[in-house]
Amino acid sequence: MSLYKGYEAVIGLEVHVELKTETKIFCSCKTKAKEPNTAVCPVCMGMPGALPVLNKKAFEYALKAALALECEINECSSFDRKNYFYPDLPKGYQITQFYHPLATGGKVRINTENGEKNIGIKQIHLEEDAGKLVHDGNEFTLIDNNRAGVPLIEIVSNPEISSAKEALSYLKNLKNILVCTGVSDCRMNEGELRCDVNISVHKPGEKNGTRTEIKNLNSFQFAAKAIEYEYKRQADLLENGEEVVMETRRFDEAGGKTLPMRSKEQANDYRYFPEPNLPCICVDKDAIERIRKSLPELPDKRKKRYVDVFGLSEYESECMVSDCETAEYFEKCASMSKYPKIAANLIIGEILKLKADGNGEIPVCPSALAEVCDLSGDDKINSPTAKKLVKLLAGETFDVESYVIKNNLLQINDKDIILNAARNALLKNPKAKNDYLGGKQNALKVVVGAIMAETNGRANPVIANEAAKSVLEE
């Protein structure tokens, strides 16, 4: 990995994840509502005399996440108050876990240029979300308390990330694992996953530099860009003999740079002390085991299984496990087809595009794809036809085999027919032979193309290629 002006970056990420529970963490309000200030009650509105009561499901979800990330679970953890004043904080304090978090010491595996690397997790703790401030464009700021009290887990990584690329890999893998467990959908654009960056730079061998914090990042891409920019900014400062100021910055998306945040949002003495209204939560080893057993197969394990059982390559397997839906879709297809590898390739080549265009939904049902794979694997259709079929299946459902026959799409494997077509191709393109003998490889493509045209795209590509070569070399 190349260093910018010789400086190493030391990056840690604090990721907040909204848990997908029905109700909030300390009251029975719903976590989702349409109209502002409708999913509220005396507890999450901080009304006088209201008391928090822990939502056990939220705790279970947090445990699940911690186990999926290979953390050590603290048998007893407790809640603390983080005190500060802000209009989106109804009680004037946030209930969080400062002194005794629910889990410590996990890891996320990432891929780097030099192979796999583990990014350690310092701790995971449970806390409540604040409300949302909405600026109405005029003089007022509006407060929506629907989000106040939604359960969050905060995942604090060790400062072991060295670049924007590594950070991106960490975020993608972290998201993938959490979505797989079902505890959150982690959609950053919906605020279900939020990322703060801590970054400092130093020359190798020297001690760590002053770090800055970057908050309010709205996408993985912006997080990566912000890290890139800040890394260079800090290195440039130090190269110029200037100092890095410890401060909180935000990312200006339009300008592509980080800027200091207004100082008011920075210095705060939170006066943490134990939350007296909530007893300690203790969880016994049996409960931990029960939840560990309920975890679905996680991406890393899945990837290995696809390589071992289905014979996929590392790359193909990696693509299949890039998210839970794709993985489940692939497995369904693989279970219904003789050619999982073809399924994987069609998914990579066609399905993932369709999925991205169609808002994450896969428009081709697994059984149809499996049919296409089998026809392709049995050499009954060629790969351009397979791709065309998949695209068609996105628009309508039909019986694949019948369609192929009805529309005359069966692959032509007859060498004589293809040789004939090759000869015809040469007649239509007399220059091709001389071009080919003169070293122009393009001539081969022209002849193959003509064979395809004559056979309505049905010629077996391998045979077509051989036939083209043979007539050109005659």
Next chain:
Amino acid sequence: MNELVNLSISELRTLLDKNEISPRMLAQAFLRRIKEKDEDIGAFITVCGEKALDLADKNDDCHGKSMLCGIPYALKDNICTKGIKTTCSSKMLENFVPCYDATAKRILDEKNAVLLGKLNMDEFGMGNSTENSIFGATKNPLNREFVPGGSSGGCAAAVAAGFVPFALGSDTGGSVRQPAAFCSVVGMKPSYGAVSRYGLVGFAPSLEQIGPITKTVYDNAVVFSEIAAYDKKDAVSKSVNYDVISGIKKGIKGVKIAVPKEFDASTDKVIEENILSAARMFEQLGAEIEFVSLPSYKDALNAYYILSSAEASSELARFDGVRYGYSSDENEDYEKRYKNTRTKGFGDEVKRRILLGTYVLREGYYDEYYKKALSARIRITNEYKEILGKYDLVLLPVAPALPHKIGEKRDVLKAYSDDVYTVIANITGFPAISVNCGQSRDGLAVGMQLMGKAFDEALVYRAAYCYEQAREGGK
């Protein structure tokens, strides 16, 4: 009808059950008395009047229902009542009308008791004289020149003056027991976790409990047994057998009572004498008295003030004028708005405690103050646990001095140190009752405190009942 207001809950129950009076008649009798006499006392902030009579009519048929059916009562104005102003005697909540009931209120509704109104208090429960109220001071019915104690002064005065047969107050550092002693009525602070705190606008969550104030010990036991229950809305409330009535008349033969060998230096001779006299009475009634050295009074007091102020600084942070309550007009930015709202909305004592609490929680000082106070709390609790392992009850004064005159200037720290005997039951979480044990100059009363093991209210009531019966020749 004048007599009705002097009767105990048990006596009123008998009359109601015999249909000699109706709940409406009862409510009317008390409302009349309030109308006639409360101007002199100043116990009530809000009187419910019409609502009360409607409620009384609804509960007309009490057969087979609870002991409290048709019985009028009032609530300290920091207990939330749906649709009825709940002010905490503060400008901050002067016009605040909750849209929810405290659990204790909901329970009393289910038991068909009749709410007559909300009672004056020290602002947000901070104080021990009921002089820190935007509505003015409440007067002690025994001698109106003197304070009724606090912060549940309105409750104690209302019961003592015959305005209601019972009231519910809240006790964070003595705020039910001390005014009860000052007004010569009975006040109980239950074990921490016995009565739900949901809807109590408290200031120190780890220390406070709602507690009943009544004329007699038996009445107090009845009210307690009705309101003590596990509540799923209060995560620290406990599910325990709260029957304190069955054994209340058993007497105290063989019960071991620890009496302080030394009193705190600030204690009036009069108080000491009355406590020792009470100890002798207990002995005559068959209890075993032993003089015991108790853990440091000063440590308990200091731990209490650090912890309760720290909690208060956080608990009262929600009062910012954004969602409810008083809000200053200066709206330039949220910081200015918050500052002005809180400066104008809170009284001096409240501000003092918030500042103190903020100070002790500061970064870098947590160990020096808060953590130390926590350790002291644990140590003192263990020491009292040990004592209550050897003895059944601890006898203590309620306050080290008699009530002062309303408006009399007091040193702030001296006022705090008047809580020296009552904070013990709050920091340990043990139950403690205050019962009258003597008369003094100016018509004022002296109370004594009995503290028991956690959730051993039954024995506390038994001993208090036995004592009360012996002193007053049975009621």
